[in-house]
Amino acid sequence: MKRREFLGGAAASGAVLTMPAFLSGCGIQQARAVADKTPENPFMDWFGVDQATAARVMSELSANGADAADLYFQHSRTNYLTLEDGIVSSANSTIQQGVGLRVVIGEQTGYAFTEDLTLPAMLAAAKTAAAIAAGSPIVAPQAFNALEVGDLYKTTVPWSDVGIDQKLPLMKFVESQARSMEEAVEKVAVYWADQDERVMIATLDGRLVTDHRPMTRVTVTVTARRGEEVQSGFANIAARQEFGWYTEERLRTMVREAVDRTMVLFDARRPPAGEMPVILASGASGILLHEAIGHGMEADFNRKGTSIYTDMIGKKVAEPFVTVVDQATIPRERGALNYDDEGNEAGRTVLVEDGILKSYLHDTISAQQYGLQPTGSGRRESYKYAPMPRMSCTFMEAGPHTRDEIIAAVDRGIICETYTNGQVQIGAGDFTFYVKNGWLVENGKVTAPIKDVNIIGNGPESLRRITMVADDARLDTGGWTCGKNGQSVPVSQGIPTVLVSKMTVGGENAG
Amino acid sequence: MPVDLKTRAAQAVDIAQQAGAEDAWSSVSQSRDVQFEYRDGKLEKVKDTTSQSLGIRIYADGRYSSHSTTDLNPDRLPDFIADAVAITAALEPDEYRRITPEALFRDRPADELDLVDTSVQALEREQRIAWCRALDERAHQHEQVISATSGIYDGTRRSAAASSNGFLDEQQSTYCWFGASVTLRDQGDKRAEDGFYAGGAHVEDLPNPEDVGAKALARTVSRLGSEKGPTVKAPMVVDARAAASLVSRLLGPANARSVQQDRSFWAPLIGEQVFSKRLTIVDDPLIARGLASRRYDGEGISARALPLVEAGIVRNIYVDTYYGRKGDMAPTTGSPSNRVVKPGDHSLADLLSQVDEGVYVTSWLGGNADGTTGDFSLGLRGHMIENGNIGRPVGEMNVTGNLRDLFSRLELIGDDPYPYSSTLTPSLVFSDVDFSGA
Numbered sequence: 001m002k003r004r005e006f007l008g009g010a011a012a013s014g015a016v017l018t019m020p021a022f023l024s025g026c027g028i029q030q031a032r033a034v035a036d037k038t039p040e041n042p043f044m045d046w047f048g049v050d051q052a053t054a055a056r057v058m059s060e061l062s063a064n065g066a067d068a069a070d071l072y073f074q075h076s077r078t079n080y081l082t083l084e085d086g087i088v089s090s091a092n093s094t095i096q097q098g099v100g101l102r103v104v105i106g107e108q109t110g111y112a113f114t115e116d117l118t119l120p121a122m123l124a125a126a127k128t129a130a131a132i133a134a135g136s137p138i139v140a141p142q143a144f145n146a147l148e149v150g151d152l153y154k155t156t157v158p159w160s161d162v163g164i165d166q167k168l169p170l171m172k173f174v175e176s177q178a179r180s181m182e183e184a185v186e187k188v189a190v191y192w193a194d195q196d197e198r199v200m201i202a203t204l205d206g207r208l209v210t211d212h213r214p215m216t217r218v219t220v221t222v223t224a225r226r227g228e229e230v231q232s233g234f235a236n237i238a239a240r241q242e243f244g245w246y247t248e249e250r251l252r253t254m255v256r257e258a259v260d261r262t263m264v265l266f267d268a269r270r271p272p273a274g275e276m277p278v279i280l281a282s283g284a285s286g287i288l289l290h291e292a293i294g295h296g297m298e299a300d301f302n303r304k305g306t307s308i309y310t311d312m313i314g315k316k317v318a319e320p321f322v323t324v325v326d327q328a329t330i331p332r333e334r335g336a337l338n339y340d341d342e343g344n345e346a347g348r349t350v351l352v353e354d355g356i357l358k359s360y361l362h363d364t365i366s367a368q369q370y371g372l373q374p375t376g377s378g379r380r381e382s383y384k385y386a387p388m389p390r391m392s393c394t395f396m397e398a399g400p401h402t403r404d405e406i407i408a409a410v411d412r413g414i415i416c417e418t419y420t421n422g423q424v425q426i427g428a429g430d431f432t433f434y435v436k437n438g439w440l441v442e443n444g445k446v447t448a449p450i451k452d453v454n455i456i457g458n459g460p461e462s463l464r465r466i467t468m469v470a471d472d473a474r475l476d477t478g479g480w481t482c483g484k485n486g487q488s489v490p491v492s493q494g495i496p497t498v499l500v501s502k503m504t505v506g507g508e509n510a511g
Numbered sequence: 512m513p514v515d516l517k518t519r520a521a522q523a524v525d526i527a528q529q530a531g532a533e534d535a536w537s538s539v540s541q542s543r544d545v546q547f548e549y550r551d552g553k554l555e556k557v558k559d560t561t562s563q564s565l566g567i568r569i570y571a572d573g574r575y576s577s578h579s580t581t582d583l584n585p586d587r588l589p590d591f592i593a594d595a596v597a598i599t600a601a602l603e604p605d606e607y608r609r610i611t612p613e614a615l616f617r618d619r620p621a622d623e624l625d626l627v628d629t630s631v632q633a634l635e636r637e638q639r640i641a642w643c644r645a646l647d648e649r650a651h652q653h654e655q656v657i658s659a660t661s662g663i664y665d666g667t668r669r670s671a672a673a674s675s676n677g678f679l680d681e682q683q684s685t686y687c688w689f690g691a692s693v694t695l696r697d698q699g700d701k702r703a704e705d706g707f708y709a710g711g712a713h714v715e716d717l718p719n720p721e722d723v724g725a726k727a728l729a730r731t732v733s734r735l736g737s738e739k740g741p742t743v744k745a746p747m748v749v750d751a752r753a754a755a756s757l758v759s760r761l762l763g764p765a766n767a768r769s770v771q772q773d774r775s776f777w778a779p780l781i782g783e784q785v786f787s788k789r790l791t792i793v794d795d796p797l798i799a800r801g802l803a804s805r806r807y808d809g810e811g812i813s814a815r816a817l818p819l820v821e822a823g824i825v826r827n828i829y830v831d832t833y834y835g836r837k838g839d840m841a842p843t844t845g846s847p848s849n850r851v852v853k854p855g856d857h858s859l860a861d862l863l864s865q866v867d868e869g870v871y872v873t874s875w876l877g878g879n880a881d882g883t884t885g886d887f888s889l890g891l892r893g894h895m896i897e898n899g900n901i902g903r904p905v906g907e908m909n910v911t912g913n914l915r916d917l918f919s920r921l922e923l924i925g926d927d928p929y930p931y932s933s934t935l936t937p938s939l940v941f942s943d944v945d946f947s948g949a
Contacts, residue, residue, distance in 0.1 A: 084772065085837075089605030091598060095580035095591070107550075111558040115581040128559045164601035187773045223773040223883065232774050232883040270886075270911060273947030274742040304550070305657045306694040308701060384560065423877030423890070427694050427702030428737070430907050432877030432890035454878040454888035454909045460700065504739065506878075506888035506909030508945050 043200040043210040047073045051143045054202045058140040060126035065135025069204040072100040074383040076197035083171045083190040100383035101129045111386045144208035150338020152331045153240035159194040162243045177255040187223040201343035209343035217479040222262045233262030238334045238479030268451035273507035277413035278500045284476040286493030289394050291422040291431035292459040297351050298389040299366035301426045308429035317357045318463040321399040324352040328392035335393035335492040342378035349375045361389045381487040395494035399469025403497040406468045408444040415439045429459040454506040470497035516671035524673050530596040534570035534610040536674040544666035549643035571599045575608035607836040611810045619813035624804045626684035628713040639663045642720045649724030650691040661691040678811045691727040703734035712800045740905030740948040746869035747944040751929035753872050754936040761914050764882035766829040771838035776885035786823040787921035796848035803848045803933035812844050852936040855924030864899035871896050885914040908948040
C-alpha cells in the first residue's frame with residue numbers, strides 16, 4: 001500500500017496541490033521488502049517499518065536493561081498561509097519525520113532520535129539511548145499488539161486532501177468581513193495553519209499505539225486608526241477539526257470578536273494599580289487554572305518535591321463548589337488525545353473535587369514512583385523530545401452562582417475577558433496572566449474598558465480566594481499552546497465566571 | 512560528518528529550477544546536541560542526537576512559497592521540491608516577493624568569527640559528568656535544599672545555503688552551556704527557586720562549574736522569605752540579566768514587518784530623539800565568539816554592525832528584503848544578532864546607592880507588551896532598595912507602563928553587561944515607575 005492510498009481516495013481533483021507526490025514515496029526500501037510480506041498496520045506501512053524491525057530496535061534499546069522503553073514514530077506535515085494587504089502571497093509547509101527512542105530506569109532516562117528510518121540508523125540511535133543503563137538485557141517483545149484506534153477526532157478528509165484553492169476563499173472571506181464590520185479598520189491579516197500528524201508508539205511491554213491527529217487554527221489580526229492613534233487586536237479559533245468546520249458563521253463570529261476587541265482599545269485605560277477583587281469571565285479565563293494549579297499538579301515536579309502542591313493531596317484547597325478537571329477525551333478539542341505520547345490511554349483526571357486536592361497528572365515515571373496508574377498525561381512536542389506530564393484540556397465545572405450575582409457582589413474591581421499569555425513559578429506558586437481586554441467593575445456594575453495589565457497571584461492562595469463560581473461553564477475555542485522545559489504542546493481550557501476576592505493588578509498611578 | 516551540506520543545498524536549487532522555479536534559495540542544516548542532566552547526586556537524563564533539515568524558498572511566476580523537511584532521503588527529495596514548486600502556482604502573485612539581490616550578499620565578510628571550538632566536539636562523557644558533579648555538589652551546600660538539577664548542554668550546528676543567483680556559503684558554530692536550578696524549602700508550603708546558567712562557543716570561556724553552582728544557590732537563597740512588595744511609584748533598578756529581556760521587549764516591534772503592517776510603535780520614531788540620551792544600542796553580528804555572531808543572515812544579507820539607537824535617536828530598525836520593498840525601506844537585516852547596549856560607568860552598588868529607595872528587579876514573571884502602542888505590564892521578582900542597599904526580597908508585583916515612555920526615563924546605566932545572553936545589556940535605572948503590589 002502506498003501512502004497515497006492510505007490517505008484515502010479523495011485526491012482526484014487538483015491532485016498536484018492537494019496530494020503532493022512526495023507523500024506517495026514508498027518508505028524505506030530495506031524495511032519495506034519485509035513489510036510487504038506482512039501487511040500488518042497502515043501506520044507501520046506509512047513509516048516503512050514492520051513488526052520484526054520494531055522488535056529488533058526495541059531489543060537493542062533494552063540491551064542494558066530497562067523498566068520502560070518506547071519507540072515514538074512521528075510524521076507531521078503543517079501548512080501555513082498568510083494573507084496580508086489583501087493577497088495570499090506566502091505559503092509554508094513543514095514536514096517533520098523521525099523516531100524518538102527512550103529507555104527509562106527508575107527516574108533515569110536515556111534518549112536519542114533519528115530522522116533516518118533505516119534499520120542501521122535506528123539501531124545506532126537505540127545503542128546511544130541504551131547507554132544510560134548498565135544492566136543486563138531483558139526480553140523484548142517479538143511482536144507488538146495493536147491497541148484499538150481512538151475516535152475522538154476521526155478524520156474523513158485529511159488536510160493533505162485540501163488544496164490551497166479551497167482555503168484561499170475562506171481567508172479572503174475573513175478579510176472582507178473585518179473590513180465591512182468597521183470603517184476604521186486599516187489593515188487585516190489572516191494566518192492559516194493546518195496539520196496532519198501521525199504517530200506510532202511501540203512499547204517495551206508490547207503495545208502498539210497509532211493515532212492520526214489533525215489540527216487547525218485560523219487567526220485574524222486587525223489594525224484600526226482613529227486620527228493619530230493606532231490599535232490592533234486579534235482573535236483565533238483552533239481545534240482538531242477538518243476543513244468543513246470553518247463555516248461562514250464560525251469565521252464571522254471570530255472576526256466580530258477581533259474587531260470588537262480592537263475598537264474598544266481606543267477607549268480603554270489602565271486600571272488603578274494594586275490589590276482588588278478580580279472577576280474572570282467564562283471561557284478563556286481558564287488560563288487561571290492552567291497557571292494557578294495545573295502546572296503545579298504535574299507529577300514530575302511533585303516527585304522531585306519542587307511544587308508548592310507536593311504535600312497537599314487530600315487537603316482542602318478551595319471552597320466545596322470548586323472542581324477542577326484535566327480531560328483529554330473531549331472530542332475535537334485542541335487539547336484532545338486518544339492516547340498520550342507514551343501510548344497510555346488518555347483520560348479524565350480530577351485535580352480538585354469539591355474543594356479537595358485529588359490527583360496529580362502522571363506519566364509512566366511518576367506513576368511508577370507513586371505506585372499508581374499513569375493518568376495518560378505523558379506528552380511531548382515531537383520525536384525530538386522525551387515525554388513528561390502535561391495538561392490537555394483543563395477546566396472548572398459549573399458552580400452555584402450566576403454571572404450577574406458575581407458582578408453585583410463587587411464594589412471596586414475588574415472583570416477580565418481576553419488574554420495573551422501566562423506563567424507560573426512551580427515552587428513559590430506565584431503565577432501571572434496578561435489581560436488584553438477587560439472592564440472596570442464599580443458598585444456592582446460593569447463600567448469602563450481596561451487593557452494591557454498583568455495580573456499576579458499565588459496559586460494556593462488564589463484557589464482559596466475563589467469565593468463565587470457561576471453556572472456558565474464554557475470551553476474556550478482559542479488556540480492555546482503550553483510551553484514547559486522547551487517543549488510546546490497544544491492545550492485547551494475553560495471555566496465558568498468566577499470571583500477571586502483579591503489579586504494584584506498591574507496598573508497606573510501607583511502610590 | 513562526510514556529507515557536504517553546500518552540495519546538498521546547491522542540488523536542491525537545481526532541482527527546483529528544473530521543476531520550473533525561476534529562482535530558489537535553499538538551506539541545509541545539521542546539528543549534534545548532547546544533554547546531560549544530573550539531579551541530587553545522580554545522573555538523571557542523557558540525550559544525544561543528530562538532526563538535519565532542508566529548507567527551500569521558491570520564486571516562480573511572480574509567486575512565492577517556502578518549505579522544509581527533516582526527510583532528506585535522496586529518493587524522495589526531488590518529489591518534495593517539485594511539489595513545492597507546484598504549490599507555489601496556487602498562490603497570488605506579489606511583485607515584492609523576489610530573491611535576495613546579489614548586491615546584498617556579494618560583500619559578506621570572509622573572516623571566520625571564531626565560533627567553533629573543537630574541544631566542544633571532543634567532549635567525553637566523563638568530563639560532562641565531572642562538571643555535573645561539581646555543579647550539583649556546590650548547588651546543594653545549604654540545609655534547605657529540596658532538589659537541585661544541574662545540566663550540561665553542548666553541540667555543534669552547521670548550515671549551508673545556496674541560491675539560484677550565486678550564493679553559496681556555510682557557517683558553523685559550537686556551544687557549551689552549564690548551570691543549575693535550585694529549589695529550597697521556604698515558609699509553609701512555599702519553595703524558593705532560581706538558578707544560573709553560563710555558556711559560550713568555547714569551553715575555555717566558561718567560568719568554573721563550582722562558581723556557577725554557587726551562584727545558582729546564592730540567587731535562590733536570596734529569594735528566601737520573599738513577600739509581596741508595595742504598590743508604589745518609585746525608581747526601578749533592573750539587573751543586567753533581567754535588563755536583557757526588557758531590552759528585547761523594547762526591540763520586539765522594531766522591524767519592517769511590524770511597521771509595514773501598522774503594528775509597531777516604532778513606526779513614527781525613525782530619526783527621532785525619543786529615548787533617553789543615555790541609550791545606545793547596536794546590532795553587531797561580527798563579535799568574535801559572540802552568541803549570535805554570523806557572517807550573513809537567513810536571507811544571505813552581509814553581516815555588518817547596525818546602529819539601532821544612538822544617544823536616544825532611532826537610527827535603524829530590522830528590515831528584511833520583502834517588507835523592506837513593500838514598505839519602501841532599505842534592507843538592513845531581517846533578524847537580530849548580538850544586540851549590544853552601550854555600558855555606562857557605574858557599578859551596580861553605585862546605581863543602588865544613587866537610587867537610595869526603590870525596587871531592584873532580578874527577574875520577570877510573565878507579562879507582555881502591545882507592540883502597536885508600547886503598553887506593557889510585567890510580573891517581577893527582586894528586592895526593595897533600602898538606604899541604597901539591596902533589602903528584603905519581594906515578589907508577586909507588577910510593573911506597568913509604556914516602553915517608549917519608560918526608555919525616555921532611563922536615568923543611569925551600569926558597567927556590567929550580562930555576558931550569557933545575545934542581548935548584551937548592563938544594569939539599567941529608570942525613574943517614576945508604577946509598581947503594583949500589596
